[in-house]
Structures are given as structure tokens and as C-alpha cells.
Amino acid sequence: MNAPAGLDLASISERVQSEVQRAIQRSIKGVEYFSTSGPSLGSTPKDILAARGTMNLYHYRPMADEIYRVPILIVMATTNRGYILDMVPGQSFIEFLLKRGYDVYMLDWSAPKPEEKSLRMEDYVLDFIPDCVRRVQQDSGEQDVTVIGYCFGGVLSLLYGSIFHDGPMKNLICFTTPIDFREMKLFQNFSDRRYFDVDRLVDSVGNVPPEMILSSFEMLRPASRTVSQVQLWENIWNDEFVKSYRMFDRWATDTLPLAGEYFRDITKNLMWDNKLFNGNMSVGGRAADISRIKVPILHAVAEHDHIVPYDAAKHLIAKVGSTDKEEVILKGGHVSLVAGANAIKRLWPRLDSWLGKRST
Amino acid sequence: MADKGNDPAVIWQTMIGEMEKGFNSFANQAMASPEFSKMMNQVGGVSAGAQKQLGELMEKYLLAMNLPSRAQLVGMAERLQAIEGQLNEIKALLHQVHHNSLAPESGYGTPRPPRTKRPPAEGEQK
Numbered sequence: 433m434n435a436p437a438g439l440d441l442a443s444i445s446e447r448v449q450s451e452v453q454r455a456i457q458r459s460i461k462g463v464e465y466f467s468t469s470g471p472s473l474g475s476t477p478k479d480i481l482a483a484r485g486t487m488n489l490y491h492y493r494p495m496a497d498e499i500y501r502v503p504i505l506i507v508m509a510t511t512n513r514g515y516i517l518d519m520v521p522g523q524s525f526i527e528f529l530l531k532r533g534y535d536v537y538m539l540d541w542s543a544p545k546p547e548e549k550s551l552r553m554e555d556y557v558l559d560f561i562p563d564c565v566r567r568v569q570q571d572s573g574e575q576d577v578t579v580i581g582y583c584f585g586g587v588l589s590l591l592y593g594s595i596f597h598d599g600p601m602k603n604l605i606c607f608t609t610p611i612d613f614r615e616m617k618l619f620q621n622f623s624d625r626r627y628f629d630v631d632r633l634v635d636s637v638g639n640v641p642p643e644m645i646l647s648s649f650e651m652l653r654p655a656s657r658t659v660s661q662v663q664l665w666e667n668i669w670n671d672e673f674v675k676s677y678r679m680f681d682r683w684a685t686d687t688l689p690l691a692g693e694y695f696r697d698i699t700k701n702l703m704w705d706n707k708l709f710n711g712n713m714s715v716g717g718r719a720a721d722i723s724r725i726k727v728p729i730l731h732a733v734a735e736h737d738h739i740v741p742y743d744a745a746k747h748l749i750a751k752v753g754s755t756d757k758e759e760v761i762l763k764g765g766h767v768s769l770v771a772g773a774n775a776i777k778r779l780w781p782r783l784d785s786w787l788g789k790r791s792t
Numbered sequence: 793m794a795d796k797g798n799d800p801a802v803i804w805q806t807m808i809g810e811m812e813k814g815f816n817s818f819a820n821q822a823m824a825s826p827e828f829s830k831m832m833n834q835v836g837g838v839s840a841g842a843q844k845q846l847g848e849l850m851e852k853y854l855l856a857m858n859l860p861s862r863a864q865l866v867g868m869a870e871r872l873q874a875i876e877g878q879l880n881e882i883k884a885l886l887h888q889v890h891h892n893s894l895a896p897e898s899g900y901g902t903p904r905p906p907r908t909k910r911p912p913a914e915g916e917q918k
Contacts, residue, residue, distance in 0.1 A: 447799070496909070621825075627826075632840075633840055
């Protein structure tokens, strides 16, 4: 009997053979998976310049013989750890910057302790960031500083830049930074003021637990975790796939709690009243209108970002007061924009060519 | 090779991908309703309150049993991590001092690279 058109019996036999081999590999690698701990992340050599409560300031050791004059301060999102930007050698944004001749500092966060539940937005914007900027100036001996903010780190950087608009920030780069919180539709619905009693939550739990933050992120794509586990099993024979899965999975589940008062501020001022977008935001009694920002600014957004949809981020460039401003929309999602294979090809070189000429 | 349309592995992966998209999109629609928000926040509010009460109760129980609570263990782990970090710093400094003592003419402290870098000219390879 002839095989149906389009089917080649030899290739079917090869395919069956390869599937059997993979099934065997899956069993071996599956055991390996559970008995090993995965790659070590965030290992680019660095010095801790300051550690104060939830705030940590790192300085990465330069890797080039000659560096740009203006140092970079990266402000990480308060919900996640900074090692997303420093995964493993060859896949580290930090390492990329160092090799391209930048002097890199990072403001990273550790979990706020129960006694830090009273930290407010002003502690982040008027204390932690300015303190780190001062330390960067002192350590580098330079007055100018480029600030890079990722996700909510971008919001904090915008607030900082709009209050301290006379300097010392020289350039601002935001990655996937929301400013129109009405457009974060699901988060809006989760925090609907008719049903979500933020005061009751914060008063009863103190700091908002990381499990709650993680579930709210996962609810945006409820099937994805299960599907990614199915994909892991299918590809467990593939060491590169497993390494990448472990890195991103570890980071994604390593969510930080949020200081209670800070969460209350975010919910009321940004989620409910959309003050950053409306131009009536204030922090610690100081007006934070982003139209006051006049420094060169680059905003990188992802085409398929399910956490910060483009509609929530698109008005940033129009609203800042800078004349030298640019938005780049790149393929990818909220995380793949900044880390992983796509970021290496797309965002990092783009950022380097934009920032290099503004760092002398 | 068999064409991709007939490959069962490709068919399976496509099906999984489509199911994921379909389920996410269906769930997103359902979660966008005010009824969902109301239900979620009612459940969340009750569970947050219960969680807090349970936590306090457990804390008292562990105290009575002279056992550390999870928060205390987490605090201890963080302090250990901080100590480890400081030890690493001391180790790095010792290495640096050792390195400098082998080459005293270079003086103390590793000199930083000069801040003289210029961006490459357009089209130039980096």
C-alpha cells in the first residue's frame, strides 16, 4: 500500500527514532532538573556602595579600558529583583553596557521589612533616588548622571526627573513605563475603587505580600504558567531551553513585597486618579509634572507587552517637555524587551547607539 | 523530511499555543467585568483578614513553644546573606590589597579607566 501524499515513510521512521531518543533524554534530564539548582544569576562583579533598608546601590566594576564620562544609574522596578538585567555572562545587559564602555550603577531593592511598611512614595522619589544619585556623583567624580528606569522604576525616575528638573539628571531612558493607568485595563478592574478597599488591605497586612503581587501578574495570562510547564517538559532534553526557562522562571517568581503605604499611594494616586497622566501628581507636597522634564529621553516599549500595554505607555514622549526625545517600539514582551535573545539583538544595540553620543 | 503541516509535534505545539491564546483571551474578558472585580475583592479581603489573624495566632503559638516564626527565619536568612555579601567584599578587598602589595609601584586601590571614551563614528564597528 502506498503512503498518503505528503507523507514520507523514511522521515516518519527518523522522526519516531528522534522522539524515542528525546523521551529517554527527558527522563534523564528530568531527574537532573530536580537535583540541580540552575545557573547562578547576577554574577557580574560589583561593589555594594550603600545598603539602607530596602535600598541597595551597586557599582559594577568597569570592563573597558576607557569609559564614557557620564555614569549610568539604573533604577529597578520595586516589584522585582535587578538581576533580570544581569542574568548570565553573554545574556547580561549590565555586562553589555560595561563592555561598551559605560560606568554602571544600579539601585536595586530588597524586600521591605515589616517595620518598613510606612515607606511612602516620597521615600523612594525624594530620598532613595536622590541619595543614590549623590553617591554616584561622589563615587564617579562626575556631576551628570544618566538615569535608566525599568517598568515602575521608570515611573519613579519620571517622578524624580520632574521634581529635580534642574539636574543632575543628564539623560533619561525608560523601559516599558506606564503613565496612563486607565489603560492597564485588568489592573484597573482588579483595583476598582468600588470593590477594592486598599485601606483595609494595607491596614490589615502591612506590606503587600509578594504572593499577591505575583498572582496579579499571573492573572493577566492565567494559562501561560501551565503551558510553559508543558513546554519545559517537551524541551527538557534541550539544555539551552532549560537554562533559559530556569533563569526567567526564577526571576518571575522572585517577586518582592511592596511597602504598604507606598502601595496605598500607587493605588490612590495612579490607579484611581491617574495623576501622572493628568499632570496633577505630587510627591511629598512637591509637584511632579513630567512636562518639566527637559533632558534627552528615550522610551523603549514592547509590541506585545501584556503588563504595560502600549496604550498605557504611548503618551510619555508627548507629555515630557524635552525636545530631544524618541520612542522605540520593538518586538517582544515586557521582559523579553530587556532580557534574553531578542533584547541582545534589538534593544541593547539601539540603546548603545542612542546613549553613546549623549554620554561624553 | 515530512512537511511541517503533517508533523505531529508541530501540530501539537500549534494546538497548545492556540489553546493558551484562546484561554487567556477568554479569561481576560471574564476578568474585565465589574462582577469579577467585586467577587475577587470580596474573596481577597476575607482571605487577607484571615491570613493576618492566622499569622498572629501562629506567631503567638510559636512564641509559646519557644520556636522561631517564619518571619524570624526569613530575617535571619537575610542577615546571613548580608554577612555573606560583606565577607565577599572583604575577600575582594583582601585580593586587591594582596595584588597591590605584589606590585607596590601601582599604589593602593585599582585605578579606574579614564572617562575619555567617545562614541564610534557612524557605521564604525564597535
